Amino acid sequence: MPDAAPHAAVPPRPVRTLDEHAAAVLALAGPTPVQAVPLADALGLALATDVASTVDLPPWDNSAMDGYALRATDLVAGAVLDVADDVPAGDTRSVHVPAGAAVRIMTGAPLPAGADTVLPVERTDGGTGRVRVDDVVAAGAHVRRRGEDVRAGQVLLRAGDVLGAGALGLLAATGHARVDVHRRPRVAVVSTGSELVAAGQPLAHGQIHESNGVQLAAAARAAGAEVVDVVVVPDDVRAVQDALAALAARADLVVTTGGVSVGAYDVVRDALTAVGAAELVHVRVQPGRPQATGRLADGTPVVALPGNPVSAFVSFEVFVRPLVRHMLGASRTRRRTLRARLVGEVRSPQGRRQLLRGALDLSGPEPRVAAVGGPGSHLLGALATADALIDLPEPVTHVTPGQTVTVIDLREHDA
Numbered sequence: 394m395p396d397a398a399p400h401a402a403v404p405p406r407p408v409r410t411l412d413e414h415a416a417a418v419l420a421l422a423g424p425t426p427v428q429a430v431p432l433a434d435a436l437g438l439a440l441a442t443d444v445a446s447t448v449d450l451p452p453w454d455n456s457a458m459d460g461y462a463l464r465a466t467d468l469v470a471g472a473v474l475d476v477a478d479d480v481p482a483g484d485t486r487s488v489h490v491p492a493g494a495a496v497r498i499m500t501g502a503p504l505p506a507g508a509d510t511v512l513p514v515e516r517t518d519g520g521t522g523r524v525r526v527d528d529v530v531a532a533g534a535h536v537r538r539r540g541e542d543v544r545a546g547q548v549l550l551r552a553g554d555v556l557g558a559g560a561l562g563l564l565a566a567t568g569h570a571r572v573d574v575h576r577r578p579r580v581a582v583v584s585t586g587s588e589l590v591a592a593g594q595p596l597a598h599g600q601i602h603e604s605n606g607v608q609l610a611a612a613a614r615a616a617g618a619e620v621v622d623v624v625v626v627p628d629d630v631r632a633v634q635d636a637l638a639a640l641a642a643r644a645d646l647v648v649t650t651g652g653v654s655v656g657a658y659d660v661v662r663d664a665l666t667a668v669g670a671a672e673l674v675h676v677r678v679q680p681g682r683p684q685a686t687g688r689l690a691d692g693t694p695v696v697a698l699p700g701n702p703v704s705a706f707v708s709f710e711v712f713v714r715p716l717v718r719h720m721l722g723a724s725r726t727r728r729r730t731l732r733a734r735l736v737g738e739v740r741s742p743q744g745r746r747q748l749l750r751g752a753l754d755l756s757g758p759e760p761r762v763a764a765v766g767g768p769g770s771h772l773l774g775a776l777a778t779a780d781a782l783i784d785l786p787e788p789v790t791h792v793t794p795g796q797t798v799t800v801i802d803l804r805e806h807d808a
C-alpha cells in the first residue's frame with residue numbers, strides 16, 4: 394500500500410457556468426503560425442487569409458454539350474450545313490465558323506469565333522463532313538459564358554474557412570497551387586492515475602484499462618490537432634510535473650485527465666498549483682464539475698479535465714474542442730446545434746446544466762433524440778452510440794417524452 398496522503402482541508406473553488414469556463418479556456422491560446430501548404434496537404438485546415446480567384450471561370454466561352462457550334466441564324470430544321478472543323482476539349486487553336494457552316498465541338502471545348510449557339514449531336518444526323526439539322530434549339534443555347542461562374546479577383550473563401558473537398562476543388566480550379574493556412578495545433582494528452590494499465594495488458598484487482606488518453610487523442614485528431622504525445626503518469630506530483638515539463642517544448646496545448654478533484658491523490662491539481670499559474674474551478678455542469686486550467690513555466694497552456702471517462706469526453710467536447718478549433722484558425726469553433734423531440738424522459742439536477750449523451754434519429758419528418766448511457770460519469774457502455782449531447786439548461790429538472798430539447802450535434806461536419 395502506498396504511503397497514505399492525508400486529506401487536506403479543501404479550499405473552496407470559484408464556481409463558473411459552462412459558458413464562463415468555455416470562454417476562459419478559449420482565451421488560453423490564439424491561432425497557430427501560418428504556413429503555405431500544397432492543396433493536397435490542406436484538407437481540414439483553416440485559411441489564414443481571404444482567397445480570391447486568379448482567373449475567370451469559365452476562362453472563355455465554351456460548349457456545354459457534344460454537338461455543333463454554329464450561328465443561330467443558320468439553324469433551320471432540315472438544313473444541311475458543311476462541317477468546317479472539329480474542336481475537341483483541349484484544342485488550343487483559334488477556330489472560326491464561317492456563316493452557313495458548323496464546327497463539330499465537344500463539351501468543354503472553346504466556342505469558335507462566329508458561333509453563338511451549340512446544337513447537341515442528338516438533334517442531328519451526327520455527320521462529320523456535312524450535318525443535317527433535325528431539330529432546332531434557342532439562340533445561345535448550350536453555351537457556357539466566360540466568367541458566368543466566377544470572376545477574376547472575386548473573393549471565394551474567407552480567412553477562418555475550413556477547407557473541405559469542395560473548397561479544395563474550387564481553389565485548384567481558380568489557379569491556386571498552395572494556400573496560407575494555420576498549422577495543426579500540437580496537442581499532448583496526459584492521463585494520470587496509478588490504477589491505469591495499457592489496453593491489452595492483464596488487470597490486477599484495483600487496476601483498469603487506460604481509456605481517456607486513447608479517447609482524447611482521437612478526439613483531438615478529429616478536431617484538427619496533431620497529437621504529439623499520449624502519456625500515462627502515476628499519481629505522483631513529481632512525476633506529473635516532470636511529464637508536463639517534458640511536453641512543454643513540443644506541444645502548443647497539454648490536455649490532462651484525472652486528479653483535478655479534491656481527493657488526497659489529486660496530483661494534477663497539486664502539480665499545476667506548484668507551477669503557480671493554475672485556476673481550479675467548479676463548473677455548474679453535469680458531468681464535468683471539477684475543472685482546471687494552467688500554464689507551464691514556458692507559458693504552454695494546460696487544460697485539466699476530470700478523470701471519469703464520460704466527464705473527460707463531454708468536457709473535451711465543450712471546453713477543449715472549441716480551443717483546438719480556435720488554434721487551428723477556424724472561425725466557427727462550436728459544434729452545430731439543433732432542436733429535437735425527446736424520446737423517453739430525462740431528469741436533471743436543479744441549478745446544474747446537464748449534458749446527456751444522446752442518439753440522434755434523423756430518419757423521420759423531424760429530428761428525434763434519445764438519451765443513452767445514463768447520467769453517471771463512469772458509464773462508458775453507450776459512449777460509442779452517442780452522436781449528440783442533449784443540452785439541458787440549469788433550471789430544467791424534468792423533460793417529458795415529446796418535448797423539444799437542444800442537441801449538440803457531434804457528427805463530423807468539417808473535414
Ligand SMILES: Nc1nc2c(c(=O)[nH]1)N[C@H]1C(S)=C(S)[C@@H](COP(=O)(O)OP(=O)(O)OC[C@H]3O[C@@H](n4cnc5c(N)ncnc54)[C@H](O)[C@@H]3O)O[C@H]1N2
Pocket residue numbers: 584585586588589601602603604605606650651652653654655656659680681682683698699700701702704770
Ligand atoms: N469528495 C469529492 N469527491 C469527488 C468530487 C467532489 O466534488 N468531492 N467530484 C467527483 C466528480 S464530479 C468527478 S468528475 C471526479 C473527478 O475526479 P478526478 O478528476 O480527480 O479524477 P480521478 O479521481 O483521477 O478519476 C476519476 C475516475 O475516473 C477513472 N479514470 C481516471 N483516469 C482514467 C483514464 N485515463 N482512463 C480510464 N479511467 C480513468 C478513475 O479510475 C476513477 O474511477 O471526482 C469525483 N469525486
Ligand code: MOO
Pocket residue numbers: 678679680681682683699701704770771
Ligand atoms: O462532474 Mo463529475 O464530471 O459528474 O463525474
